[in-house]
Amino acid sequence: MPQTLDELGLKHGTDKASSHHNYLTFYDSLLHPLRDQPIKLLEIGVYQGASLLTWRDYFPNAQIVGVDVLVNCLQFESDRISIELADQSNLEHLAQIVAKHGPFDLIVDDGSHMWEHQITSLRALFPFLRSGGHYVVEDLQTNYGDLEATYRGSATQSCIDFLKRWMDLFVGDDLIDIDGLEDPFLRTYGRAIDFMTFHRRACVVRKRIAPTDWRVSLGAPLAPLPADALKVVINAHVGLRGDIFGAKGFVDEGGDKFTIQGLELESELRAVEYRVRFPDGTWSEWVGEGKFAGTRGQSLALAGISVRIVEGLADNYDLVVIGLFVGGAKVVARAGEDCVAPNGANLRGLQLILGPTTAKSAAALDAPPRADAASA
Numbered sequence: 001m002p003q004t005l006d007e008l009g010l011k012h013g014t015d016k017a018s019s020h021h022n023y024l025t026f027y028d029s030l031l032h033p034l035r036d037q038p039i040k041l042l043e044i045g046v047y048q049g050a051s052l053l054t055w056r057d058y059f060p061n062a063q064i065v066g067v068d069v070l071v072n073c074l075q076f077e078s079d080r081i082s083i084e085l086a087d088q089s090n091l092e093h094l095a096q097i098v099a100k101h102g103p104f105d106l107i108v109d110d111g112s113h114m115w116e117h118q119i120t121s122l123r124a125l126f127p128f129l130r131s132g133g134h135y136v137v138e139d140l141q142t143n144y145g146d147l148e149a150t151y152r153g154s155a156t157q158s159c160i161d162f163l164k165r166w167m168d169l170f171v172g173d174d175l176i177d178i179d180g181l182e183d184p185f186l187r188t189y190g191r192a193i194d195f196m197t198f199h200r201r202a203c204v205v206r207k208r209i210a211p212t213d214w215r216v217s218l219g220a221p222l223a224p225l226p227a228d229a230l231k232v233v234i235n236a237h238v239g240l241r242g243d244i245f246g247a248k249g250f251v252d253e254g255g256d257k258f259t260i261q262g263l264e265l266e267s268e269l270r271a272v273e274y275r276v277r278f279p280d281g282t283w284s285e286w287v288g289e290g291k292f293a294g295t296r297g298q299s300l301a302l303a304g305i306s307v308r309i310v311e312g313l314a315d316n317y318d319l320v321v322i323g324l325f326v327g328g329a330k331v332v333a334r335a336g337e338d339c340v341a342p343n344g345a346n347l348r349g350l351q352l353i354l355g356p357t358t359a360k361s362a363a364a365l366d367a368p369p370r371a372d373a374a375s376a
Helices: 005-012 026-034 050-058 071-076 091-101 115-130 145-151 157-176 184-189
Strands: 038-046 063-066 081-085 106-111 130-136 193-199 203-207 232-238 243-248 250-252 260-267 272-277 306-307 317-325 331-334 338-340 346-355
Touching: 005 026, 005 050, 026 106, 026 203, 038 050, 038 091, 050 063, 050 317, 063 071, 063 091, 071 081, 081 091, 091 115, 106 115, 115 130, 115 157, 115 184, 157 184, 157 193, 157 203, 193 317, 232 250, 232 346, 243 250, 260 272, 260 346, 306 317, 306 346, 317 338
Parallel strands: 038 063, 038 106, 063 081, 106 130
Antiparallel strands: 130 203, 193 203, 232 243, 232 260, 250 346, 272 306, 306 338, 317 331, 317 346
């Protein structure tokens, strides 16, 4: 039977083993599925090589990269272990390492333990961790108590404080406005993880970032589009999905749990104004094209919308607004009318059809205009 990670750590004498920090049993529970995979592993901090030898024996098919500032660490190079002499606080050094060896499936920071070095390495290397990969920061006890004076350096925050900020964004989900953050790292990765788990003196983060698809709406239109319709684009913020691009004038993510929380509209006419209705029955101010109405990151679904054409063009163009509401109700309104469900349900899908008044299409209206639609 293969030896456990902790057994190998005890054999090679690493302080990660149960004889000291006791990290390895915890790591084994997370990393065991990768044991026979041809992974790439990066560890900052080589010291006397015990940790690298432990990883080598635990992952028989892995390519391992050790990073240290001491030249004598080169003695630990072998067929599956590469040693890079580099300073983990130097962005150029880190960039050269990932360009040569990355991306990685596992990154372990067991380096200087200086707060600024831990944060710098995390920011620089996490983007080069594969989706599904693990990033480990060890010896976080240096962020506390009597060790602060030794490891603070010039840092304005500790690594544990940075991780806590990240944890808030992940646990708080869309109740926290992530788009308003100044920190581009946290905007990008604040919710792009499977989990962040803390152990005695260590933290493990598993990355999970979806492929970039620019979130184009994949739903079907709510009504057929007339041949002479003008182009309308809907940029909607949808709960549990994020920003959705409705390039053909409609947005529907295919389920009642995906409600619209805010939006902005743009049309070929460049003369559309709109407002949105909140769950408490209040309305936003009217805004012009390209302006956001509603909310992001507040889990506040819209309960309706009203769209109108500016004065001077309304006599020459027609506008149809089709709203799909939680529970399946479909409501049709024309320019200036409120598109609201009779039962006050939240809005989950939307389509706009804009065109010349001479080309009003019966096909665009699967249902008659609402009798109770209020004029704006």
